[in-house]
Amino acid sequence: xxxxxxxxxxxxxxxxxxxxxxxxxxxxxxxxxxxxxxxxxxxxxxxxxxxxxxxxxxxxxxxxx
Amino acid sequence: xxxxxxxxxxxxxxxxxxxxxxxxxxxxxxxxxxxxxxxxxxxxxxxxxxxxxxxxxxxxxxxxxxxxxxxxxxxxxxxxxxxxxxxxxxxxxxxxxxxxxxxxxxxxxxxxxxxxxxxxxxxxxxxxxxxxxxxxxxxxxxxxxxxxxxxxxxxxxxxxxxxxxxxxxxxxxxxxxxxxxxxxxxxxxxxxxxxxxxxxxxxxxxxxxxxxxxxxxxxxxxxxxxxxxxxxxxxxxxxxxxxxxxxxxxxxxxxxxxxxxxxxxxxxxxxxxxxxxxxxxxxxxxxxxxxxxxxxxxxxxxxxxxxxxxxxxxxxxxxxxxxxxxxxxxxxxxxxxxxxxxxxxxxxxxxxxxxxxxxxxxxxxxxxxxxxxxxxxxxxxxxxxxxxxxxxxxxxxxxxxxxxxxxxx
Numbered sequence: 001x002x003x004x005x006x007x008x009x010x011x012x013x014x015x016x017x018x019x020x021x022x023x024x025x026x027x028x029x030x031x032x033x034x035x036x037x038x039x040x041x042x043x044x045x046x047x048x049x050x051x052x053x054x055x056x057x058x059x060x061x062x063x064x065x
Numbered sequence: 066x067x068x069x070x071x072x073x074x075x076x077x078x079x080x081x082x083x084x085x086x087x088x089x090x091x092x093x094x095x096x097x098x099x100x101x102x103x104x105x106x107x108x109x110x111x112x113x114x115x116x117x118x119x120x121x122x123x124x125x126x127x128x129x130x131x132x133x134x135x136x137x138x139x140x141x142x143x144x145x146x147x148x149x150x151x152x153x154x155x156x157x158x159x160x161x162x163x164x165x166x167x168x169x170x171x172x173x174x175x176x177x178x179x180x181x182x183x184x185x186x187x188x189x190x191x192x193x194x195x196x197x198x199x200x201x202x203x204x205x206x207x208x209x210x211x212x213x214x215x216x217x218x219x220x221x222x223x224x225x226x227x228x229x230x231x232x233x234x235x236x237x238x239x240x241x242x243x244x245x246x247x248x249x250x251x252x253x254x255x256x257x258x259x260x261x262x263x264x265x266x267x268x269x270x271x272x273x274x275x276x277x278x279x280x281x282x283x284x285x286x287x288x289x290x291x292x293x294x295x296x297x298x299x300x301x302x303x304x305x306x307x308x309x310x311x312x313x314x315x316x317x318x319x320x321x322x323x324x325x326x327x328x329x330x331x332x333x334x335x336x337x338x339x340x341x342x343x344x345x346x347x348x349x350x351x352x353x354x355x356x357x358x359x360x361x362x363x364x365x366x367x368x369x370x371x372x373x374x375x376x377x378x379x380x381x382x383x384x385x386x387x388x389x390x391x392x393x394x395x396x397x398x399x400x401x402x403x404x405x406x407x408x409x410x411x412x413x414x415x416x417x418x419x420x421x422x423x424x425x426x427x428x429x430x431x432x433x434x435x436x437x438x439x440x441x442x443x444x445x446x447x448x449x450x451x452x453x454x455x456x457x458x459x460x461x462x463x464x465x466x467x468x469x470x471x472x473x474x
Contacts, residue, residue, distance in 0.1 A: 015405060016461055032457050054371055057405060059108060059129055
């Protein structure tokens with residue numbers, strides 16, 4: 001089963017907490033904005049992506065698949 | 066074999082994360098969550114910030130529930146009156162009795178009110194608190210342009226509401242017994258800078274004073290301060306901290322002096338001995354966090370319900386399965402408190418426990434106070450907290466260095 005990470009950028013406020021949970025998938029760029037590095041991460045990253053969605057202070061991250 | 070039941074009392078973030086973590090831990094019995102609010106778990110911090118300024122809708126604030134917790138049973142609008150830990154049962158307000166195999170205390174805190182008589186302590190009486198969605202809806206309706214708003218308490222929530230009310234065009238007075246807003250966690254230098262930013266936006270502070278009287282009969286019309294100042298008021302917000310929702314646990318021999326005292330496995334202590342099969346999580350748990358020291362702390366930061374809920378779910382599922390329990394309970398578990406605050410264009414991001422710093426241990430590490438900066442909070446040589454004013458990437462870079470008291474780097 002493939003994993004798809006969706007960030008609602010209308011909701012995202014660049015808190016960057018997801019970066020600590022899943023640094024392979026999320027990054028804060030030089031300008032302080034959130035970037036999704038891998039939109040369809042490997043299944044082995046499911047737990048850390050779920051953690052990232054949990055710790056988003058504005059619940060901007062959803063996981064499909 | 067009869068199915069086992071995990072009963073979670075409290076349907077906020079801590080209850081949700083514990084329910085999910087019971088499933089992650091392999092528990093396949095019934096997970097039943099009862100909560101006294103009518104709402105499914107939702108995010109509270111926006112209630113004093115962007116949601117209060119914009120749209121206060123439950124569906125915008127509701128937490129995503131992990132797919133592994135889709136079969137959790139929720140009963141909303143149900144209050145637990147009493148728990149009998151020896152009998153492994155709770156009694157609901159309507160007299161119904163629910164038995165359990167494991168119990169989670171996730172009942173959180175309530176907004177504290179001043180014990181001063183006056184108009185009804187309700188939204189209709191103009192006397193507001195802000196803790197729950199319904200509180201915020203009541204307050205929002207009163208924050209009309211030109212309304213005279215008196216905010217009692219200048220902690221984070223009071224200051225966030227003051228900022229939001231200014232944004233909505235209200236007149237705002239902020240009253241606090243402290244010498245500066247948010248000074249207890251942040252220290253004088255940053256607190257006075259934040260006061261300056263609020264004043265630049267038109268907030269009027271009355272500091273070092275208390276409240277002696279509420280004026281008005283059916284609806285508040287003013288507040289009299291302890292120095293005799295009388296402030297007109299259409300809206301009063303009591304943002305004076307919290308009291309723990311622990312009454313339902315009384316009579317079980319637990320230490321409930323400030324929340325529920327537990328060990329590092331989040332098991333409540335009875336005469337110093339942990340009660341197996343019971344855990345406390347979220348705002349209501351007071352637990353030793355060896356990332357800082359051996360003392361037990363209760364911390365109302367945003368990540369505590371999630372981190373403590375995961376811990377409780379792992380401990381309780383191991384107990385229920387009678388598998389790996391000693392291993393999980395004795396593991397060195399710690400967490401790093403974190404929260405943020407938005408006031409005007411200022412975003413504060415905190416990691417650790419800045420309030421533990423020595424009075425002379427607070428230093429600007431990066432940037433400058435009157436712009437963006439990172440402030441470090443030290444106890445002796447230990448960095449016990451960092452607060453970023455803006456500078457997100459920079460403050461995030463300090464995060465992992467915070468608080469390594471008894472657990473090493």
